[in-house]
Structures are given as structure tokens and as C-alpha cells.
Amino acid sequence: MNTEQYLDELRSVVNIDCGTQTVAGVACVADRFATWYQQAGWHTERVNLGERVGPGMFVTNHADAEQFDVLLVGHMDTVFPEGTAAERPMTVQDGRVYGPGVSDMKSGLLNILWALRSLSPAEKERLKIAVAMNPDEETGSVFSHQWIGELAKRSAVVLVCEAARADGSLVKARKGMARYRLDFRGVAAHAGNDPHRGRSAINALAQTIVELNGLADAEAGTTLNFGVIQGGDAANIVADKAHAILDLRFWNNEEYQRVHQSLSQFCSTHLLADISIQLLQEAHTPAMAPSRDTEKLMQLVEDVGEQEGIAIHWQAVGGGSDANHTAALGVPSLDGFGPIGAGFHSPAEYLELDSIAPRIRLLKQVIVRLGQ
Known part of the structure; x- marks a missing residue:
């Protein structure tokens, strides 16, 4: 040597x-x-x-x-x-x-x-x-x-x-690991004059994070981490766009299937007034x-x-x-x-x-x- x-x-x-x-x-x-x-x-x-x-x-x-x-x-x-x-x-x-x-x-x-x-x-x-x-x-x-x-x-x-x-x-x-991007689309409006006309993508993102974190299972070692969030253009505009990056980790691949299916169903069927959610899987590595x-x-x-x-x-x-x-x-x-x-x-x-x-x-x- x-x-x-x-x-x-x-x-x-x-x-x-x-x-x-x-x-x-x-x-x-x-x-x-x-x-x-x-x-x-x-x-x-x-x-x-x-x-x-x-x-x-x-x-x-x-x-x-x-x-x-x-x-x-x-x-x-x-x-x-x-x-x-x-x-x-x-x-x-x-x-x-x-x-x-x-x-x-x-x-x-x-x-x-x-x-x-x-x-x-x-x-x-x-x-x-x-x-x-x-x-x-x-x-x-x-x-x-x-x-x-x-x-x-x-x-x-x-x-x-x-x-x-x-x-x-x-x-x-x-x-194992999976990474997802969640894109939210809402309706922009002036936050002072017409806030009622807006539909905040940022508010929808925040509510979604709280709900989806419930998919974690500490006993099984399944974790979800929203490591990146971005949205809006200015403080006086109701945000019409926002996105989050989600990192999912799991010890067995059955857990991945459970969470993946739940994510997909949530984003396709969870209806908020004038808000859409698009789910994109960016990466997947099996356990x-x-x-x-x-x-x-x-x-x-x-x-x-x-x-x-x-x-x-x-x-x-x-x-x-x-x-x-x-x-x-x-x-x-x-x-x-x-x-x-x-x-x-x-x-x-x-x-x-x-x-x-x-x-x-x-x-x-x-x-x-x-x-x-």
C-alpha cells in the first residue's frame, strides 16, 4: 500500500x-x-x-x-x-x-x-x-x-x-426515497381592495401540508418533509401560485405505495374553491x-x-x-x-x-x- x-x-x-x-x-x-x-x-x-x-x-x-x-x-x-x-x-x-x-x-x-x-x-x-x-x-x-x-x-x-x-x-x-413537487394555482386579487375575489394558493399550500403530514407513520419509519415552499409575488397580492417540494422516506416499499396512492388521490380529488393542485413525482428510489x-x-x-x-x-x-x-x-x-x-x-x-x-x-x- x-x-x-x-x-x-x-x-x-x-x-x-x-x-x-x-x-x-x-x-x-x-x-x-x-x-x-x-x-x-x-x-x-x-x-x-x-x-x-x-x-x-x-x-x-x-x-x-x-x-x-x-x-x-x-x-x-x-x-x-x-x-x-x-x-x-x-x-x-x-x-x-x-x-x-x-x-x-x-x-x-x-x-x-x-x-x-x-x-x-x-x-x-x-x-x-x-x-x-x-x-x-x-x-x-x-x-x-x-x-x-x-x-x-x-x-x-x-x-x-x-x-x-x-x-x-x-x-x-x-x-427508500421519493420526491414530489406540488404546484398550486389560485386566483390573484388586490389584498386591500378585493381580497374576497382572490383564492390564495399559499393558504391552500399551508392547509395541504398540515393534512398530508398525517400520512407519516413514526412506528414504520415513514417520514414526510416539506423542505421547500415558494409562492406569491408581493405582500399586497392574494397569491395565485405556490409550490412545495416534498421528500418521502420509507423502510419498506409497501409504505411507499400507500403514501404515493394517498398523495395522488388527495391532489386529484381534494377540491378547494378555484384552487388546483398538480402533483409531479421528480424522483423515486426503492428501499x-x-x-x-x-x-x-x-x-x-x-x-x-x-x-x-x-x-x-x-x-x-x-x-x-x-x-x-x-x-x-x-x-x-x-x-x-x-x-x-x-x-x-x-x-x-x-x-x-x-x-x-x-x-x-x-x-x-x-x-x-x-x-x-
Whole structure:
């Protein structure tokens, strides 16, 4: 393990602005990894996912394989706007590495590369391995989930290399997510002269939020969050328009169906005088729930952890990842195989320096065991 080389490579991708909408930056990250894989003798393909996002990157050691022993998944995009990398480039301090996307998830992508670099020629020949790096995970993998799903269906298992949790835990389950936009249309009027002629879209929005929050189920872990509301043009005008963005989270997909149907029925049938409500689903990620085959995969990981002297713990977490999509297809999927990190989506984001080498070792040995 050459830590200085690892950090140099990590720095070269952390210090690129590559928010999901920064298409050129994501493409630059893809090109960096393509070069490193090609230098290691791996086959790479750039995948066109449309003009609105950067390219995907597919990597394999058997370009003609119909089926794979494992699909390794990671994303190249971050949540940060252009200029962030220049404002706070990667730094190393007191045993931690800081920078935009350093643990979510540039280091996870790099751990995949380093684990595969360390395979012996015999292991590379025996195993059929696929790597999928996508450009839009932070916005729900809207353009890439079908591509990743098709690869997952050709794979025995899926390992997603998002960061391990702050306590070192791997991820066995993730909440599902759905995002909705609710548009309200009312009737404008002068708030002083003719308020009775108006129909306030803002008032309708407020009433709707109160009613729809009743769909939450704390015991089942189903939550609704109206995270954005906007409306109106001026204080002296009865607002004729307003909108809200709703974030829905759930542990099981039956809860999603319940809330989705209730939302749809409410918006189509809940009549307020001269007020219309239009519901638009902007994103949907199914819940990641472990199956019996996933539990067998967890046992394999635990066996490898014992062999390598790495304590294995599992968490169920609220945030989603590409593992949600692959698990929903019935493919055993686990997550959290990157280095230990925390502070995601904030200036405090970090990874633990001394976790890099052990997590690469863990990932490599799990891959090797999969083909036996």
C-alpha cells in the first residue's frame, strides 16, 4: 500500500468541481479513472447517458462476459457547486482527509481501483468483475439507474463502495426515497381592495401540508418533509401560485405505495374553491432491504473481516444509494465498502486516513472469496 500515491490520486479527483450538473467536471473524473484502469490492463467504456449529465464509466477484466461474479458500484458526482474545489481543496490534518466529495465518494471509487490493482493474474483470470461509475447518484441516479440495473441483473452480487459509517459500520439496509413537487394555482386579487375575489394558493399550500403530514407513520419509519415552499409575488397580492417540494422516506416499499396512492388521490380529488393542485413525482428510489441471499453475503463479509482482523458491524441508514436500485431487483447488495468517513454534503466532510488500507484489504478479499 503506497499511501502517498493513493493520496496523490485522491487529490487529483477531489480537486475537480464535479457536482451532478457540472458535466465537464464529471467527465474529467471519468477520464482520470479510465486512464488508471487502462494502465492496469482493464477494459474501459465511456457510457453516454444523455446531454444533461456526465458520462458513465464501465470497467471490466472480461469484456466479453455475459455474467459477472460481482458488480462494484460508485458515483463520480458530488453535491457541491462550481468553485468549491478552489475554495477548499483536499487537505490532510490530524489523521483525517478533508475536501469536497472526499468520502462521498471519491475515496470509495479509489478503493475499488486499488482493490482490483492488487488482484493476482490468476485471480483476474478466474473472476469476472464489472465496475459501474455513474454521474448522477446525488440526484437519484435518474439517468443511470437503468444502466446499472441491467448490469446488476447480470451479476451474482453488488457491492456499493460508499463510505463506511463513522463507527466503521457497513450498510445492510437503506430507506427508500421519493420526491414530489406540488404546484398550486389560485386566483390573484388586490389584498386591500378585493381580497374576497382572490383564492390564495399559499393558504391552500399551508392547509395541504398540515393534512398530508398525517400520512407519516413514526412506528414504520415513514417520514414526510416539506423542505421547500415558494409562492406569491408581493405582500399586497392574494397569491395565485405556490409550490412545495416534498421528500418521502420509507423502510419498506409497501409504505411507499400507500403514501404515493394517498398523495395522488388527495391532489386529484381534494377540491378547494378555484384552487388546483398538480402533483409531479421528480424522483423515486426503492428501499434497500436485505434478503436471505443478502444475509449469506453478509456472513461472507463477516468471515473475511474476522480473517483480516477488521470488526464488522452493520447499520440500516436513512439515506439512499445505488444499492437501493440493485437490491430492489432481487440482487444481493451491500454498501459501505469505502474508507470510514462522515460529514457528508458539508464542509466538515472527512475520511479516516488509517481506514484506507484495511478497507481496501477487506474489499479485495471479499471479491476473491466471491468466486470460490
